[in-house]
Amino acid sequence: MVNRSFVRWINQLSPVQLIFVFYFIAVILSTALLAMPAAHREGIDPPFIDIVFTAVSALSVTGLSTVTIAETYSTVGITMLAVILQLGGVGVMAVGTFIWVIIGKKIGIRERRLIVADQNQTTFAGIVRLVKEILLVIMVIELIGFLILGTYFLQYFPTAAEAYFQGFFGAISATTNGGFDITGQSLILFKDDYFVQFINMLLIIFGAIGYPVLIELKAFLFSRGDDGKAFRFTLFTKVTTLTFLALILVGTLIIMLLDVADFFADKSWHEVLFYALFQSVTTRSGGLSTMDVSQLTEPNHLFMSALMFIGASPSSAGGGIRTTTFALVMLFIFSYARGKGEVRLFNREIYGDDLMKAVTVTLMAVIFVLTATIIVSIAEPFDVTQILFEVTSAFGTVGLSLGITGDLTTFSKIVLMCLMFIGRVGILTFLFIFKNNKKSGKYRYPKEKIIIG
């Protein structure tokens, strides 16, 4: 199937270069597909930059869009978009998992590159196997989501075809955390239908909680009692899942509080609960929404920007700095402030190298997001909060917007595309692009102390 010289060319690339090559091929192909006249509605001819933006947004499963999907793309175009989302969702997971596998070997940063260079055959084959496995897990979840949503939608739409088409796109958009909608107004149509919201939250969580967690969950469910030994979840699964759920709960609570006297003032308790819960879940990376989030107060927009900045779990369909990074940074700061040398949790000690990685990722992300916000605010007349919201939404590959995406200049669209890419592959992977191939010299300089803060 795959040409041998192509394999050889692929093999000589570093993992990061590989990701770049795949990503750019995917952007070109997706743009070509979405640019075909058959992909557009009658009489609609979207500008090229908007088609590229849709392609990048779909491949990074962000869901930000400069056009209204339902009004721009035909059924053919929407089906293509679903396929691109699927590719993007699995791609993100595969890349993340690939990194996870390499890190799983417990090898330092500097050796990792060499090992990949040595084991290229296994690596390339390994990626293909992983992609297949992830695709299977995702598609099973999507299929169940599609059947439930499609059947349930029969009461909403005039024909069964339309109901199941909505269910098909909805399940893919939620599970891959794509966040696109073909209703023209996200899930606002279902703002009083808690069943649809519940299914969507479940699908979003499956997509955002991380592939390794799903695999361990599968192993836990099917291996219990087999050999008498209790199944032990890895530290990673415990940390990421706990952080993920804690963020959803704390997020729900604070979103409620920040709008208790405003948007939520005239709502019943269950409306408030579901509005806050859904909007909290969706900031993990989903991007679908049951309301026009611009109706919330400005402090809530800032808080949601922080949630989107954190994003989803590693090796999931989501972006941002990732839940584990956030957890480790918090643990590190607290243990540092209390004068402790090491970070412990669940009877395990965290590697200093991992803590270092976490703080580096977070700092880089802060610098990227703030720089992007300042740059975009030079080009745009919008409020800084609106721009920060858009920028963190892109970086977290979330796709929520306060409604300015369509009015942005081409320059700002390009900045957002870059952020979606960085958010997709992750800061750490992105950083390795600048990695120096030369080995660090053997000689060392004398050390000298410096005053900090």
Add this chain to the structure above:
Amino acid sequence: MVNRSFVRWINQLSPVQLIFVFYFIAVILSTALLAMPAAHREGIDPPFIDIVFTAVSALSVTGLSTVTIAETYSTVGITMLAVILQLGGVGVMAVGTFIWVIIGKKIGIRERRLIVADQNQTTFAGIVRLVKEILLVIMVIELIGFLILGTYFLQYFPTAAEAYFQGFFGAISATTNGGFDITGQSLILFKDDYFVQFINMLLIIFGAIGYPVLIELKAFLFSRGDDGKAFRFTLFTKVTTLTFLALILVGTLIIMLLDVADFFADKSWHEVLFYALFQSVTTRSGGLSTMDVSQLTEPNHLFMSALMFIGASPSSAGGGIRTTTFALVMLFIFSYARGKGEVRLFNREIYGDDLMKAVTVTLMAVIFVLTATIIVSIAEPFDVTQILFEVTSAFGTVGLSLGITGDLTTFSKIVLMCLMFIGRVGILTFLFIFKNNKKSGKYRYPKEKIIIG
């Protein structure tokens, strides 16, 4: 002079507790002084919270003020304010230098506290000696500044007394980086007088560049050629001074560019240069201003917020995360991205422990500043940019404002006072408040890898 049981009580406190005790005594005394009727102008009775705010602002040499100093305080009050500024400026330097001395012993974080506990006599005596030394250096600079400014001001003010009083307060406010003004409009009066601006910039830089740098500079100037050996500046002095000057230059350039089509559009080249240069210098921590900074564009406000967040050099009269912290974080990120294990500069290698400190300080500062911005924006109707500017100005103990300080709620004033205190003592010192006194246990947990970003 000092009561023996008081000394014993002082001796049993940790350095951080000592700083707290001194600071709170100073706040109470300063508030009492500024609350006396003789300190106010005829018929003026400022609210208590505003007096406390002035006291905290003066002690942290920030310069933010909820009232117009010239319209609120009498000549007696202004003289008291000058004394408080002097106390604050020297206090900040002494605290910073005290930490520098401890770190200078090249001892790990965990041992530091114990050593202080063991050597209390020397430590307490050491602080007193240091304060005297710093006071001397500052007062010599101030005296020269006072003579130059006072004499030069003869052309501006009707009486010699008024000219020299303006020179007296101006020299203290600039050198301590206090940033208060008794002209009622900062240095806007001198917007076309480049000589006054130049002297003020020089005084601000002397106050913000750090006491160890001044001492080394003195040693360099007076020791050259004495023993035939070339004087060698410490790595700390090289890093902090280079970063300090680079920030001023880059800051000037970007402030120019961000307003080239707006505020600077109708100005001559030398006006643009001096406006941008002075505003860049003042964000290091000065707080005096030659213009109403709210006239600049919003991107410029964001950029200046970033500059104020970085702040001045350690062991200076300024605040923020400090220049060295910023430099180390930047060096660390670049070297990490390039896959290098260590950070080198000026033929020296930086301790990993120092890098860790720098990233921790920066992350904590980001969390503090963003949390404060969100909290204040809940209580206030102002733009997020205005609030962020005010918050970073407090944290960097800069004192620039877009004009909202006077209209803030008591709640927000308290938040700003906390930030001024944290900015004053520095994040690292502040963190040690939460330090666990118990020694870390001898047993260790097994380590386990975690996926980051």
